[in-house]
Amino acid sequence: MDFLNLDDLDSLTDVCFGFVTDPSPRRGQRLAIVELQDVAPGVVDVLEAMVLDGVEDRPEIAQYVQYVFGSSSGNVPART
Numbered sequence: 001m002d003f004l005n006l007d008d009l010d011s012l013t014d015v016c017f018g019f020v021t022d023p024s025p026r027r028g029q030r031l032a033i034v035e036l037q038d039v040a041p042g043v044v045d046v047l048e049a050m051v052l053d054g055v056e057d058r059p060e061i062a063q064y065v066q067y068v069f070g071s072s073s074g075n076v077p078a079r080t
Contacts, residue, residue: 004035006069013062016043020050020061027051043068 005011015032027033028044037044046064055061 004032004039006039009062009065009069012069013058013065016047016065017058017061019047020055040068 004015015030015036019027019030019033028037033044033047050061050064
């Protein structure tokens with residue numbers, strides 16, 4: 001993925017799922033994750049929590065992505 005497309009929820013879910021299930025400590029250096037950190041740092045914090053919780057189910061991650069970035073959410077979460 002060359003850039004992060006917040007309108008493509010399937011691709012965004014793939015990016016998040018890849019991050020959460022990657023055992024490498026370098027998972028945070030993926031280009032899409034770096035971009036996501038710039039746009040919505042709180043999302044990356046939640047993904048880190050999912051790593052710690054041992055989440056491995058794509059549907060669970062997809063549900064979170066839909067909640068945050070889906071059409072009903074309106075906007076990208078504000079930077080904290």
